[in-house]
Amino acid sequence: MKSSVFSITVWAMVVFSGLSSTALAQSAQPYSGMQTRPIKALSDQQVADLQAGRGMGLALAAELNGYPGPSHLVELSDELGLTTEQLSSLKEMFDAMKVETIPIGENLVAQEQELDRLFAEKVISEQQLKAATQNIGETRARLRNAHLSYHLQARAILHPSQIRRYAELRGYGADPRAPVHHTSTIRNELRTLRDSTR
DSSP: OHHHHHHHHHHHHHHHHHHHHHHHHHHHOTTTTGGGSSSTTSOHHHHHHHHHTOOTTTTHHHHTTTOOOHHHHHHTHHHHTOOHHHHHHHHHHHHHHHHHHHHHHHHHHHHHHHHHHHHHTTOOOHHHHHHHHHHHHHHHHHHHHHHHHHHHHHHHTSOHHHHHHHHHHTTSOSOTTSOOOOHHHHHHHHHHHHHHTO
16 A cells, blocks of 8 residues: 555656656747747748738737627628628728738838847847837837727627627627636737737
């Protein structure tokens, strides 16, 4: 009996020490592999998203507070019972959003690429750093504002019942105004947002 308890204890210690050493290795090397990215601060997926005008979590303040965006509304048009007029308006908004956000996203990619180049070539100065990060911040703010403004416009043409149904379909709860804690959804959205800032 004592030997089996001892064996289990030793086995548990080995497993836990293996897990903790794996966790330690991962936390000590969180950016491992990213050094090969063409633009260190952006993954290939983030570059593609920016160049395609996708939101990348920039409109979470709207999305999770009852302000659906045109893209998801069009996708869920049948389930939401959108009228022909609503669907037409949302498609126009979506097209306008793409026209506005794609050039901003492409500009952001170019700005991040230039910042990366300055560091890679070891030629960056404090003045260049300040100018580059200020420009990137302003571009990112313009992009976020653009995405958020289309969420604002989209809500204006919806009925309250459609907004409630949208929240249910997206897993946010029945009342988009009520605080809802969907840990996994929020965690995934935050992870996407965090990855976009790396």
